[in-house]
Amino acid sequence: MTLHILLQEYWPHLVFLVTVSASAAAAVHAAMTKNDVRAAISWVGVVIMSPLFGPFLYLIAGINRIRRDQISQQRDKSLKEYARLPVPKALDIASHSAPQFESLSILGDKVSHHPLRNGNHIVLLQGGDETYPAMIQAIDEATKSIALQTYIFDHDSEGQKIVDALTRAQERGVEIRVLIDSIGSKYSRPPIIKLLRKRGIRTALFMTNPLGMRMPYANLRSHRKILVVDGRIGFTGGMNIRAEFVTAVAGEKTCGDTHFKVEGPIVLQLISVFAQDWEFTTKEMLPYDTWCCETWDPPQPHAPARCIRSGPDRFIENTHNMLLGAFAVAQKHIRVQSPYFLPDATLLGAINTAARRGITVDIVIPGSNNLRLVNYAMTAQLDQVIRNNCRVWSARGNFNHSKLITIDGAWSYVGSSNLDPRSLRLNFELDIEIYSHDTARTIEQLIDAEIRNSDRITPESLAAMPFRKRLRNRIIWLASPYL
Structure with missing residues (x-):
């Protein structure tokens, strides 16, 4: 036969x-x-x-194709190169924030590979109107090196301005590296990587071509946002590069977001994370002397802070563990603002336990969300926190992409992480923890302003939704690990 x-x-x-x-x-x-x-x-x-x-x-x-042994070895090699500064002496946490956070700083020592360092000046930037001009100014003042990493880098008017600033810097002889996530690069057509490469700017895509196939990793993404200039000035937070965050372009439909300009020792941690991701992607190790700085003179006030990186490798539980610890030590007030509030059962338990201990818990979510399915799943889960006395607020107005957490007016956690399964388990994320009354107060004022422009979600308002919508939300919620 x-x-x-x-x-x-x-x-x-x-x-x-x-x-x-x-x-x-x-x-x-x-x-x-x-x-x-x-x-x-x-x-x-x-x-x-x-x-x-x-x-x-x-x-x-x-399948998680990030081999833990391979990426860990690469990062260990880079960490040795980027860890020249001596480990600092123990800080008096109580004098900078509050006594209950001393144990949290110990947890951070175990979770993060970066030490908690004082001497950082941190400035909150609201939206593209403040963030992009500050980034461009820093790029225009660069003399040695520029490292830029982002999830989305749109080929629009604001993306063009960033490219033009990078081009000017390159013409001055500044070393430049740009790292864009392969999924995020496809949010605009044509992708801006073509323009960057046409200008001769060294650019790479994070996570491409698994198993030799011409397709990006479908489920593992770099969601980090980093800009480091001359190893002295850094930017990080939740903002991508998109015109929809600029009032002059988007007008009445301008989306909100929050970013942070940092100066001080934490900048060395930012460039360390970038250098490790760049090496993992391109196999090029960035020389320490070109990309780092060991002396800073940031303006006052100063705050202890450190980077917390997480991702689908050996750092997978980092943000999860930090938030569990933070909710456990809270004594008065927890404020959370998140565009995608879908914490897992463990984090939900920690938040609810804090509320049952008598801690005031405020959770702010967008009333208008840019991801419809995530919004459905998020709505289906809200009753689990509301019935435990957490206050949930639906913000009126345009979509706000900010990711902000502050506790007891003394500790803050900000960066790229959302409180959803993708950020907690699948994305490469970067956040910073800050022990500072000044920074926490600024973030509190921002969140409280959102609350004043919000509608409170109650058990009655959830129950008043038509059954077909509640059923739809619960069905979508079942697929939340894949959203």
Whole structure:
């Protein structure tokens, strides 16, 4: 019997054998490699219930191809290069923030590879109207090096201004490296990476071509936002580079966001994170003397701060652990502003426990969200915090992308992380913790202003929604780990 006749006669049996084998292999892999039981059960269920599509989906979105041993070795090598400064003496946390945060700083020592350092000057920037001009000014004053990392870098009027500033810097002989996430680079057409490369600016895409296929990693993304100029001035926070955050362009539809300009020792931590991601992507190690600075003279006031990086590698639990610790030591007030509030059961338990201890918990979410499915899932979960006396506020007005947490007017956690499954487990994120009354007070005022322009969500308002919408929200909520 020839192979052609054999295939004609038995192709249904062969297809059945291949699908069963693929499903079994994918299910076994998920069960053996997923540390989160919910993720393991979800993927096994998808594979078994959809024997044709399930294994393919798992191959693309379910496998963490970031080999922990490989990336860890690269980062250890870079960390040694970027850790020349001596470890600082223990700080008096109580004098900078509040006594209850002394234990949190110890947790940070265990969670982060970066030490808590004093002498940082931190300035909050609101929206593109303040952030982009400050970034361009820093770029125009650069004399040695510029490192820029972002998730979205749109090819629009504001993106063009950043490219023009980088071009001017390059013409002055400044060393420049730009790292854009491969998924985020596709938010505008044509992608701005073509323009950057046309200008001769060294640019790379983070996470491309898995297994030799011409496609980006479908489920692992760099969500970090970093700009470091001459190793002295840094910018980080939640802002991408998009014209929709600029009033002169977007007008009445301008979206809100928050970013931070930092000066001081924490800038060395920012460039360290960038250098490690750049090396992982391009295999190029950036020389310390070109990209770093060891002396700073930032203006007053100063604040202790450090970077907390997280991602689907050995740092996967970092933000999760920091927030669990922070909610546990809160004594008066927790304020959270997040565009995508979908914490897992453990974080929900920590937030609810704080509220049951008598801590005032305010959670601000956008009334108008840019991700409809996430908004549905988020709404389906709100009753779990509201019934435990947390106050949830739906902000009126345009979408606000800010990610801000402050506790007891003394400690703040800001950066790129959302409180959703993607940020907590799949994205490469970067946040900073700040022990400062001044910074916390500024963030509190920002969040309280949002609350004054918000409608409170109550059990009654949730129950008043039509049943079909509540059912829709719960169905979408079931898929929240994949949003």
